[in-house]
Amino acid sequence: MTKLRSTYESMSNYFVIGNPIDHSLSPLIHNYWFKKYKIQSKYEKKKLKENDLKNFITEMKNNKQIDGANVTVPFKKKIIPFLDQLTDISQKTLSVNTIYKENGKLIGHNTDAPAFTQTLLDLKDWRDGSNRPLKSLIIGAGGVTSSVIFAIEELNDVQGENYIMNRTKKNAEDLIRTGLKELKTKPKFLDWGDIPQNLDIIVNTTSVGLAKDDNLKLDFSIYKNSKKTVFYDLIYNPKETNFLNDAKERGNTVINGKMMFVLQAKKAFLHWTKIDAEIDDEILKLLD
Ligand SMILES: NC(=O)c1ccc[n+]([C@@H]2O[C@H](COP(=O)([O-])OP(=O)(O)OC[C@H]3O[C@@H](n4cnc5c(N)ncnc54)[C@H](OP(=O)(O)O)[C@@H]3O)[C@@H](O)[C@H]2O)c1
Structure with missing residues (x-):
């Protein structure tokens, strides 16, 4: 270099x-x-x-x-x-x-993990204000996935129920085995398409969705009208991936990765400058 x-x-x-x-x-x-x-x-x-x-x-x-x-x-x-x-x-x-x-x-x-946690804490009317442990499905096993699993664990006072699904089984197994330390609950691996019922949150941590026509090819129709289930995509450009778009059409709650991205930056900025920077409209517009 x-x-x-x-x-x-x-x-x-x-x-x-x-x-x-x-x-x-x-x-x-x-x-x-x-x-x-x-x-x-x-x-x-x-x-x-x-x-x-x-x-x-x-x-x-x-x-x-x-x-x-x-x-x-x-x-x-x-x-x-x-x-x-x-x-x-x-x-x-x-x-x-x-x-x-x-x-x-x-x-x-x-700062990815606390940013993700904060976006969920900021979500109103979720979990009916209760502290019951979460039932979650994480799709993907890439670089950011350990932060998401850790963050979900942090929201649980006691053991939750976590599932993980990934195109390449070995990558998910490696992540479960060696990619995370001191978890209360290790996520259970599921085959692609094997979607559990009654999940609180489904997070797409894959890069599928970055291109407009990308599709995870997963059938979430059992989640029709279950508004309490949050569909979260870490991607924020495009604003609405097909994963989010389909969920919104079914009537589910959706959230994209924009606020997580701004919050991880805010937390890094605080470390470097000791300034708690404001997330103003200008910043949000810059990312559109
Ligand atoms: N909002 C935020 O603040 C934030 C922060 C970090 C990342 N992100 C976003 O999160 C996404 C993942 O980031 P990363 O760093 O974890 O990426 P990464 O390490 O490259 O991981 C990519 C993941 O996507 C999966 N994947 C890729 N192509 C696929 C396909 N055609 N079908 C099914 N699965 C596929 C991979 O599965 P295999 O294991 O099978 O390859 C892997 O699980 C990116 O879109 C990134 O922009 C957002």
């Missing part, structure tokens, strides 16, 4: 690293907040190859003008061996989406 440009040296700099990275909307959010709160900082996308990760982390550690980074697909787990320390939540999810500096050390943190 080439050395980061010297123009970065006059201000503090932040990056989102991933591959691909063109699609990332994180710079829009963070640069908007830097401007709004009059902070002399800049946030940029950086496309890396896996064998660039070590150099990036070394550069970040040695360069006082680099104060933080976000990590996106496919490096949320792969970055872990290069960091000095992990927060409790990133240890439990084995997923890092935010890096900050503390006493010269690089700390790996996860």
